[in-house]
Amino acid sequence: MEKIITIGLDLAKSVFQVHGIGGDGNVVVRRALRRSQVLDFFRGIDPCLVGIEACASSHYWANAIGQLGHKVRMMPPTYVKAYVKRNKTDAAHAEAICEAVSRPTMRFVPIKAPDEQAACMVLRTRELFVRQRSQTANAMRAHMAELGIIAATGMTSIAKLIRILRDAEDTRTTVEAVLDQDFFSVRVAGLPDRELGYLRALASLGPGEHTPASVAAAMNRSGSASVGSATARLVSRGLIYSTRRGYVAFTVPQFDRYVRRTFG
Numbered sequence: 467m468e469k470i471i472t473i474g475l476d477l478a479k480s481v482f483q484v485h486g487i488g489g490d491g492n493v494v495v496r497r498a499l500r501r502s503q504v505l506d507f508f509r510g511i512d513p514c515l516v517g518i519e520a521c522a523s524s525h526y527w528a529n530a531i532g533q534l535g536h537k538v539r540m541m542p543p544t545y546v547k548a549y550v551k552r553n554k555t556d557a558a559h560a561e562a563i564c565e566a567v568s569r570p571t572m573r574f575v576p577i578k579a580p581d582e583q584a585a586c587m588v589l590r591t592r593e594l595f596v597r598q599r600s601q602t603a604n605a606m607r608a609h610m611a612e613l614g615i616i617a618a619t620g621m622t623s624i625a626k627l628i629r630i631l632r633d634a635e636d637t638r639t640t641v642e643a644v645l646d647q648d649f650f651s652v653r654v655a656g657l658p659d660r661e662l663g664y665l666r667a668l669a670s671l672g673p674g675e676h677t678p679a680s681v682a683a684a685m686n687r688s689g690s691a692s693v694g695s696a697t698a699r700l701v702s703r704g705l706i707y708s709t710r711r712g713y714v715a716f717t718v719p720q721f722d723r724y725v726r727r728t729f730g
Contacts, residue, residue, distance in 0.1 A: 468488045468492075468494045469488060469489065469494075469512060470486040470487070470488060470494050470495060470511055470512070470514050471486075471487060471488055471489050471514055471515065472486065472487050472514060472515045472516075472517070472564055472567060472568050473485065473486040473487075473495075473514055473515070473516045473517070473564060474486075474517050474518075474559075474560045474561060474562065474563030474564025474565070474566075474567065475504075475516055475517065475518045475527070475531075475560065475563065476518075476519075476556050476557075476559045476560040476563060477518055477519065477521060477522075477523060477524060477527060478501075478556070479501075480500065480501055481498050481499070481500060481501075481556070482498065482499045482500075482501065482504055483497075483498055483499075483556035483557055483559065483560040484496070484497055484498075484499055484507065484560060485557065485560035485561045485563070485564045486514075486564070487564060496557060496560075496561075498556070504527070504531075505530060505531070505534070508531050508534050508536060509534055513534075513535040513536050513537070514536055514537070515536070515537050515539065515567060515568070516531055516536045516537065516538045516539070516567075517538075517539050517540075517541060517563045517564060517566060517567025517568075518538065518539075518540055518541075518563065519540070519541060519542075519543045519546055519563060520540045520541060520542055520543065520575040521543060524540055525540075525577060525578045525583055528540055528577045529577065529579070529580070532577070538577065539567050539572075539574045540574060540575040540576075540577060541563070541566055541567065541572060541573070541574055541575065542573070542575060545566060545572065545573060546559075546562055546563055546566045547562075548566075549562035549563075549565045549566045550562040599621075603621060603624045606624060606627055607623070607624070607627065609649075610627055610630075615627065615630060628719050631719050631720055632719060632720065645720065645724070646724055646727075646728070649718075650718075650721060650724040650728075651728075653703070653704075653705060654705075654725075654728075660696055661696050661699060661700055662729065663685055664681060664685065664693060664696045664697070664700060665700070665705065665706075665725050665729075666725055666726075666729050666730070667681045667682075667684035667685045668681050668684075668706065668714070668716065668722070668725075669716075669721075669722040669723075669725035669726045669729075670684055670726070671684060672722070673722055674715060675709040675710070675713040675714065675715040676713065676714065676715070677690065677712055677713055677714075678690035678693050678694070678697050678712075678714060681693055681697075681714070697714060701714070704717055705717060705721070
């Protein structure tokens with residue numbers, strides 16, 4: 467086989483597309499690869515220039531292929547788009563990547579090492595948690611405003627709202643009846659008996675966080691594995707959440723009181 471000089475690799479979840487050209491610009495290889503075949507393919511050819519788009523998993527593949535002796539360059543997808551000659555298919559996209567990576571004026575994306583990726587993940591995860599906290603706080607402030615309970619902006623005011631909700635003597639907590647009818651009951655409607663039993667067991671343990679194993683024991687089951695599927699489904703429904711590794715709690719304050727009042 468003629469020596470490959472430049473390769474365009476179209477990344478995917480399962481099936482990757484390779485487009486390789488020789489020194490004269492003629493196509494040497496154009497084929498699809500399963501995910502498990504990608505590294506074996508690059509291991510079996512001489513070092514060359516490999517172009518990929520900056521997208522999900524691109525840093526992993528850039529590092530893995532680079533360790534095999536190839537020179538890997540990543541490009542923004544927007545810059546590659548101009549080189550697609552016809553309707554976008556995986557093969558056409560790989561060809562466009564192959565052509566774009568050889569352009570002398572092309573701008574490339576720096577390849578991050580695993581340690582740099584880990585640092586980025588920490589920052590992005592924190593941003594996600596902050597955004598979710600803000601969304602939850604804004605939702606609670608809006609719900610309480612509908613009942614005439616107003617709170618200023620800021621997380622300190624949210625703490626005040628939570629104290630009002632938990633105060634059984636507060637005359638404004640006719641809110642409790644409204645929440646029961648319009649909020650809590652809607653969320654448990656149609657739950658399978660097993661998941662409803664899980665909520666009853668969790669509520670019976672009292673407020674705060676508890677381990678799935680404790681919930682299983684309250685349901686007369688052995689071990690957290692016996693309630694693992696119910697835990698996952700209730701988390702996906704947003705009724706409970708993982709406070710930290712190995713612990714769960716009700717997502718909304720007073721949900722446990724509603725479950726005890728309604729289901730005993």
